[in-house]
Amino acid sequence: MSNAARPGIIAAGTAFGTPQAVADTAAAYVPDPEAVGRLGYTTYHRVADGVTATDLAAGAAREALENADLDIADIDLIVVGHSDVPEYLGWDPSAAVARALGAGSTPTVLFTQACAAWAPALDHVAGAMALDPGTETALLILVNVHSEAHSNRMDFNGCIASDGAVAVVLRRGYPRLCRLSSAQVTNPEYADLFRIEYGGSAVPVPPAGSTHRDLDPMVSVYRHFDRDPARFQAFLKENTTRLADVVDAALARAGRDRAELARLVYLNDNQQTFRAVADTVGLPLERTNARQARELGHMGAADQLVCLWRHLESGELAKGDLVALAGAASPGMHWFCTLLEV
Structure with missing residues (x-):
């Protein structure tokens, strides 16, 4: 990919659940809190009841747009990576986030490849900018809100699941934080x-x-x-x-x-x-x-x-x-x- 087509990150925004101390809350999740303590985490984040992944993703996106001094109307492509259980079946979180942002007819794409969704999502932005001259500025949003109805955030895969979102604004040819x-x-x-x-x-x-x-x-x-x-x-x-x-x-x-x-x-x-x-x-x-x-x-x-x-x-x-x-x-x-x- 030529330097002129490479996407670079011009701004970012984040949104997290409320910080929770592992030592204070582990006993509510597992019978052996000391085993969880040995994983090395001190803190994780948990959204309040009723706060959804869409809410968190939209919050991070609004902050990224503000930091970039842009409006949603300036965005040519919205890409969302969602790494946990979606709020509904038969439903597209990327469209829901776009609606929350007031995006109108901006195209959206969804990636759901678990905690690796960030990588193909970023590749998609790079590919879109390389192939489509009309894609100058993209909004990439990555979100995780753990569904405690489906699994135990402290007893799943050797990690402690945490609720957070990040959004970045990428521009074709921007010379900083560029994807190589x-x-x-x-x-x-x-x-x-x-x-x-x-x-x-x-x-x-x-x-x-x-x-x-x-x-x-x-x-x-x-x-x-x-x-x-x-x-x-x-x-x-x-x-x-x-x-x-x-x-x-x-x-x-x-x-x-x-x-x-x-x-x-x-x-x-x-x-x-x-x-x-x-x-x-x-x-x-x-x-x-x-x-x-x-x-x-x-x-x-x-x-x-x-x-x-x-x-x-x-x-x-x-x-x-x-x-x-x-x-x-x-x-x-x-x-x-x-x-x-x-």
Whole structure:
């Protein structure tokens, strides 16, 4: 992609649920709060009852537009990444967010690839700007509001789920925070990991006397690996190895290498995983977003861009720095990396 067509981020906005201390609330979610404490999180965010993902997404978008000194009428494309259970079935959250913003006939696109939705969403913006001369300015919104009716936010996948949204305004050819390249890989062997058994078309209604939460999604993980610790450890190693592979692939496509990386912004995972990821990619832990992850919790598809913006606001990134936004997502399982130049 030519420099003139590359999208760059000109402004951002965020919206979060109310901060909650893990130590004060873990006992309400799990029988062993100390086990949750060992994940390393100090805080997560939870929306008030009645606040929806649409509300949070629209709030972040309004802040981003204000920071960019733009109106919704100035936006040529709206892309939404939604990483948890939607408010309704047979319904498009991207259109609902556009309506909340008063967008009129602006085209919208929705990505639902769990906590990796940020990566294909950002790629779509880049592709639209490369292919359509009429797409000059885009609004990318990423939101996660955990459905506690479907799963336990503290006992699901080794993270503590958190409610938050981030929106960024991108402009074709803008020279700061520009997207250079991306890479991804999928291992379909893990398609059923962490699936929620009830609510889809296969089993739309839980058995009598049960609820959506009565079957722990971790059961599907134990089933897949036959409760074999060695197989599960091999999976954990594959997780970090494949992440390093997509980082290297994105770097190669941009004509860069790991030695040039200023920072790796990974999903807001637990601290043990952060240490493994940092070691595999070859960066010190302090050049990742591990500290921010402890304070934010896992905001699904919003993690990478929320943390990127916080690094910028705190002065931890300088003009010209090379940043790898990276993550893994299950179900899938998928690994993604997108390179940005500050």
